[in-house]
Amino acid sequence: MQIFPCPFCGPRNETEFHFAGELGKERPDTTQEVAAPDWATYLYAQRNEKGPVREVWMHLTCSELFVMERDSVSMEVVGSGSLREGAE
């Protein structure tokens, strides 16, 4: 079982967390025409990178979204920060 660092609550077991998505995914502006392939990419395509990744997670017990940097191969967690800072 992995340990993830919630920036607000500290290190907690991974069962308390929920994966929310890869960082940097922009929702298309749906008030404009969105081509089907673009929408499908937004819905389903993941970069699914091997190695260092930056992801958005929710700590379910405090409901805060945050950005976590980790290694998808070694499972090493590099660090985490609030979504506002992470998204900048």
Add this chain to the structure above:
Amino acid sequence: MTSHRTTRAALIDLGKPLRFTFDGTAYQGFEGDTLASALLANGVRVMGRSFKYHRPRGPLGAWVDDPNAIMGVTLNGRSLPNCPATTTPLEDGMQARAVNAWPSARFDIKGGLDLFHRWLGAGFYYKTFMWPDWHLFEPMIRKMAGLGDISRNVLEDYCADQVHDHCETLVIGGGAAGLAAARAAAEGGQNVVLVDDKPVLGGGVHQLAGVEDFAPRDWVASEAHAIEAAGGRILTATTAFGIFDHRMVGLVQNGPFGTAPRLHRMRAARIILATGALDRPVTFASNDLPGVMTIDAACEYLARYAVLVGKRIGVLSNNSLADDKLAMLAEAGAEVVRLNPADGAICALGRKQVRCVAQGRNSHKVDTLLVSGGMTPLVHLWRHAGGKLDWCTERQAFLPGAAPEGMVAIGAAGGTFDLDAALAEARAAGSGVPADAIPSRYKLTPLWPEPGSKGRQWIDFQHDVTLKDVELAARENYVSVEHLKRYTTLGMASDQGKTSNMAGLAAMAAVQGRPLPEVGTTTFRPPFVPVPIELYHGHHEKQLWHPLKRLALEQEHREIGAALGEYGGWLRPGWYGTGDAKAHIRQEILTARNAAGLFDASPLGKIEVIGPDAEAFVDFIYYNTISTLKPGHIRYGFMLTEGGIVMDDGVIARLDRNRFVISCSSSHVGSVRTHLEAWRQDGNDPDRIFVHDLTDHWATLTVAGPKAREVLTDLALDMDLSPTAFPHMTMRETRFAHSPLRVARVSFTGDLSYEMSIRRSKAAELWQALVAAGERIGAAPIGVEALSILRAEKGYIMIGKDTDGETMPHDLGFGVPRQKKKVAFIGDRSLHSVKANGARRKMLVGLTVSVGDKALPTGAHLVEGTPLQSVGYVTSSYDSPTLGHPIALALVENGTERLGESISVWHMGETRMATISAPCAFDPEGARLNA
């Protein structure tokens, strides 16, 4: 029968004799014995039959490495299958039976199968039972396969405790290196835990003449004492079976026979691996005969259990460690005949046990043949943690290479087989003070399987994989070791190849003419030893797995005889009264339709969305336009996923300009709250929107029925209840018993209905007032079951029951926002996909049956065409007490265009007819709703 017990001081208690049986024969052992050591002491050699050929087998090892002696054991009415005899501590009264053998291991009726071995090589099943159809043969083969039989008796209290623990330094293995490292670490001030899988600490130390001027037992005792004196903890009979992410180590702690083991989830900052090494068997003709055993095993039997396995012992070894060990056996009275592997091919002879060993023209009469092909460090846990392995040519073994973070391997596990070097290394690892490495004195000559050599030479003993099978696999082009493993099943038995993997790899390397390290190893996966599935389950069931949510009014419901049940995670009244549930539910429905039903709707979601951006936010969250909603008004709507699928339905009320209350489905509150939070924080300004879940803080009581207004009038609330002042789909705030009260005119039954929310602490007072007022006009409490039917009569849906993972809002008759809504909302683009616009969407309809017919089965398929195809299914179906005939809701392709058509309903081979109708079967004009 000869006794093999010697007078040597060992770890058994001769003062405590234990009686047991094996295959029906009575024997005696002692406290401290294992099943295998006690049987060997009694001269029993055949302890099992092999998986495929039913060959007689005896123990090859003395601990977890033994693949052969597997037994079903019964004690005090508790039976466990497939217990390894070498690791099962003996208890008084045990009845053991060899698995895969009948009537006994010694006289197995299927022993004759061995005569057909020529035709039963690797891949035999795949090749033979292809034609005409594998399924014809499967039942017979399945019956033949497998080892022990599972008892049909459920062990009620067989429940694994689970402990979460952590430490600074975890030392795995309580041999010389592990003890020394744990002591050094503990005395250095660290929080240390030492685990050892045997009941008595010491590992191989007990085989030695002495350790650092102490007798082995005294040395072990003094180390253990020092560890505990320094605050360290020691867990014996505890196996580290796996290392998982972020250094969480799974420990299984075994108790007395028949009790569930205990799971420790140990989180260690640092792991010192001192798991030791296994003595490898040697591959030669008939190397599986009972009486062939590793040298280390024989010495363990002598050192720990005072059992001398043989009187006249042949020895075949390729390494320098054998000398001391043989001296120990000779001292105990064995006659030792050494064979040199370089002198030619070895062949063991005998039927049910080894009688003679032949090498070239020489042959020696022996009763036991001890072998050692070199040491194999136990690197399983190292690999679980992601450590690398390096091939060591001098030791002919894979040794721990690049280390995983926070982990170090010491002693024999790291390839250090000399005691002085291992102790120095262990103390350095424990204390963190580096020490000079002492050069290894271990010497060996490579001794690996020789492809093409004669005789049946076993590589995997438990799964009956021979050298010829490996050669066959290579001929059939199974080049990768992973393929070799799966084709021959080498290393896939319950011992997971502890003794066979290295021989298998070496054989494959030799066949292919490649160096052994190039062939590589198969993947090491947890668990290191078999653990019962119960270990992971433990107390994780029922309330301890998923605690029920409790109503504020649980006591009040109980007092009036509520039948409480779990609905969507809450303990709620299903109906009221004992006895015939159907009659109670029917009466509750009639009460609600004729007078009024009082319903505890407290689990209904009450999530407030507050703030300057709240209006735009709910517009984005909802499929429906919410921004046009006026304060004090309520709207029914859907939340969608980004895929356009209906995720939840419910009403939303606007309290004022910047404040909304979302009333989501009772069982979806958690997921809706998370959904709102995710979108609030990602994509919106979280400082301008607040999401506040009040579901558990406010109780909600509903009065629904034609006389509902009379009940409320009786409460004398400070509000105008007239239909013009307080119409359907509006909300008013007032006070009850000096507390704020929110009253919403919304209905889930189709009748005039008031939903009243009040702080939890005031719920009982309101409930009692409602019950008292209701009694005067014939209103009464109703449960969830009655409500489910009431809402179905009206055609109101339950998300997840009347919808599925493909249902979009236009399938439910709500198509307008999809066409007209101008602002962005979740799932909007998906509602215009090819699929969303498709011609055969399943839509919500009602179904009616002919007069006198029974209700349709829920889940029944709606079928048409030739051949018959399912075009939908029944989602809800009940006998309607209100209407006096069955009603049903269904999803069916193009349903709304097919109203009035009849359709076949197929269920369990029976076909009936039904007519497609509108979903609403009760008061379609809404006169009662708006009353």
